[in-house]
Amino acid sequence: MDGPEQRQRRVLAVGAHPDDIEILCAGTLARCHARGDQIIICVATNGDMGSMTHMPPELAEIRRQEAQESASRLEAEFYWLNFPDEFLYHDHGTRMRFIEMIRAARPDIILTHAPDDYHMDHRIVSELVFVSSFISAVPHVETDSAVHSHIAPIYYFDTLAGVNFLPTEYVDISETLEKKLEMMRCHASQLEWLGKYNGIDILEFIASVARFRGLQSGVRYAEGFRRADVWPRTGTVRHLP
Ligand SMILES: [Zn+2]
Numbered sequence: 001m002d003g004p005e006q007r008q009r010r011v012l013a014v015g016a017h018p019d020d021i022e023i024l025c026a027g028t029l030a031r032c033h034a035r036g037d038q039i040i041i042c043v044a045t046n047g048d049m050g051s052m053t054h055m056p057p058e059l060a061e062i063r064r065q066e067a068q069e070s071a072s073r074l075e076a077e078f079y080w081l082n083f084p085d086e087f088l089y090h091d092h093g094t095r096m097r098f099i100e101m102i103r104a105a106r107p108d109i110i111l112t113h114a115p116d117d118y119h120m121d122h123r124i125v126s127e128l129v130f131v132s133s134f135i136s137a138v139p140h141v142e143t144d145s146a147v148h149s150h151i152a153p154i155y156y157f158d159t160l161a162g163v164n165f166l167p168t169e170y171v172d173i174s175e176t177l178e179k180k181l182e183m184m185r186c187h188a189s190q191l192e193w194l195g196k197y198n199g200i201d202i203l204e205f206i207a208s209v210a211r212f213r214g215l216q217s218g219v220r221y222a223e224g225f226r227r228a229d230v231w232p233r234t235g236t237v238r239h240l241p
Contacts, residue, residue, distance in 0.1 A: 009037040012107035012152075014129050016121035017085065018047040018067040019187040023206055024157040025111050026180040027173025028223050029074055031241035034176070039076035040105045043067050044125050049085040050193050062189050070186035073179065079105065088121045090128055096143060098132035103145035107152045109239045114156040114165060114226065130154065130228065153239060154228040162209050167224025170217035171240050177210055177221045
């Protein structure tokens with residue numbers, strides 16, 4: 001088996017909602033892209049509850065287009081799982097869908113939500129990714145795609161606003177913060193929803209967290225991660241840029 005050292009690394013990021021990856025790890029994905037990795041972006045729910053002006057079916061389509069446009073900025077492969085916003089459950093069918101997604105994505109490393117983040121959809125995604133990436137390498141569990149060659153390391157990205165999250169690894173995103181913000185701006189429906197109806201300037205929010213993580217790690221802007229330190233996902237190699 002070729003290790004990621006011999007060929008292009010495949011970096012899979014899995015977010016609960018269509019803009020989570022931009023908020024929590026897009027600066028790192030941009031660095032991975034810049035070093036030649038293939039980026040794969042997976043969005044679990046369709047985000048169809050996040051608006052006062054669009055009805056859910058229309059909003060889901062808008063958000064799919066926004067997320068796909070953002071993913072295209074990193075030439076990413078894009079998986080849209082289309083589960084309902086606010087009602088993601090860890091049941092048998094959902095787990096099988098995640099196993100198939102991970103097999104199709106064939107990741108060398110996975111970035112996803114921390115197990116104790118603020119939103120239940122985030123927590124469920126974290127759990128689904130954890131268990132499904134393990135089972136993706138179990139041959140007797142059959143899905144459309146071939147069994148994955150290994151159990152990939154997982155890096156949990158920051159919680160919203162960094163609350164109750166102590167990073168163990170930092171990635172310098174001083175050069176890619178602009179790309180991260182550019183990707184977030186693709187989510188026009190959310191800039192409106194968060195700004196006009198929730199009073200949150202999400203671009204300032206993102207820059208503030210990045211500055212704080214930068215302060216902690218001695219650079220201008222950073223993103224923080226915590227590796228899932230369980231066998232056999234550990235190792236001696238630093239995978240993040
Ligand atoms: Zn979210």
